[in-house]
Amino acid sequence: MYMSYVLDHRCSDINDDNTFILTTDADIVFQPDSVEMILDLLCRDSLVGGVCGRIHPLGSGPLVWYQKFDYAIGHWFQKRAEDVLGSVMCCPGCFSVFRARAIREVLPIYA
Secondary structure, eight states, rough: OHHHIIIIIIITTOOOOEEEEEOOOOOOOHHHHHHHHHHHHHHOTOOOOEEEOOOOOOSSSHHHHHHHHHHIIIIIHHHHHHHHOOSSOOTTTEEEEEHHHHHHHHHHHHH
């Protein structure tokens, strides 16, 4: 619902093809070049609607070990396999960039 608010009320007069929305979790630390790299992927192909960045948990201990395993399977292996099959089913909100046009096209269906 918040994407509907952002696109319909805060960004109603924008060019959807040249507008990108970055989503992150509150505890994500990233460098500007990370955003530039995923924006570059979106700019290369206008049919791409979203790109998710690869994240790495920091710290040590059993919980972080589990997170690393879970991210390795869920984010790195599964997302890559989906890409090979032709479509990534979901970009996690922890560090992703979406094309405004792609969101606006599916918003009436899923919101």
